[in-house]
Amino acid sequence: MMINPGDVLLLYGVYGIVLLPCMKLPKPLLLTVGILGTVVATVTTIKFLLPLPLMILGLAVGKYRIFERISRTIVTRLVVVSGLFAVIAFIYLVNIAPSFSIQLYEPIAHATFADRAFMLWPIFTCLYIALIVRFSSALRFLIPIGKMPITIYIGQSILLLLLSPSDLITLGQAFATSAIIVIICFICSHVWLRFFANGPLEWLIRTGTNTEVSRAISQR
Structure with missing residues (x-):
């Protein structure tokens, strides 16, 4: 039984099983599959497919030890650049957001807005991760x-x-x-x-x- 319709924990559980054999795959393959899968799921706005390539991408990042090796200067630049794009994306979303009542869980009447917002998630996620690393x-x-x-x-x-x-x-x-x-x-x-x-x-x-x-x- 799920608290909310389409509760993501069920999907995470299924993808977690699929992810287990991926832990032994080579780093370049994980990185390639993770990036391509994330791009495809984002551009096509197929939301239920997105967690799996993100999990695979996370494995690749961990294997490459990116967060341990990245320099403070690069992270600072990433914060500035992603922050600028995030502000632009936020202003854009505010301007196209419906002004009347919205229904939770993306009703059909707001599908266009939801899809556009979904396609911009990498910008906000990049800023979020950069801020956490920079100001940990x-x-x-x-x-x-x-x-x-x-x-x-x-x-x-x-x-x-x-x-x-x-x-x-x-x-x-x-x-x-x-x-x-x-x-x-x-x-x-x-x-x-x-x-x-x-x-x-x-x-x-x-x-x-x-x-x-x-x-x-x-x-x-």
Whole structure:
């Protein structure tokens, strides 16, 4: 049973199985397949295909140890360039965004806007990654969220259902709802990890996949 229709966790699980044999493939092949697959999925706006080439691309990046080897100067330049393009893309999307109420999960009436926004995701993702790499030390306050990703994902899905019971909301309401969810998840993750070593769902998964029976959620 899925909390939301088309919940991405199901797709991630299937792609994860496909990804296992890819871990032994050579780096050049992984990089090529990852880039080509990402470009094809983005240009054709076939969203359900995108996670797999991105996962493969992530494997290639890890094998090449790009984040460990990239220089601070290159990252800074990447932040500036991607930031400039991100501002332009954001202004473009704001200008073409529907002004009337939108339905969550990309209704047919907003398919054109959704497709154009989807095709611009590499710009924002590039900026996002560059900022994380460049200012990693200043972003340490986000570590608790990263330590309990599954709990946060399921939690934000539940919060979304509670805060937006209606299918029709405005863009402003969507932004406000997202901001509230982020703040709640941020606070809850910090409070939880002050008392426990793992998120609740992360502990359940580790317990179920560990050969030894894990202890109850261990306190720090």
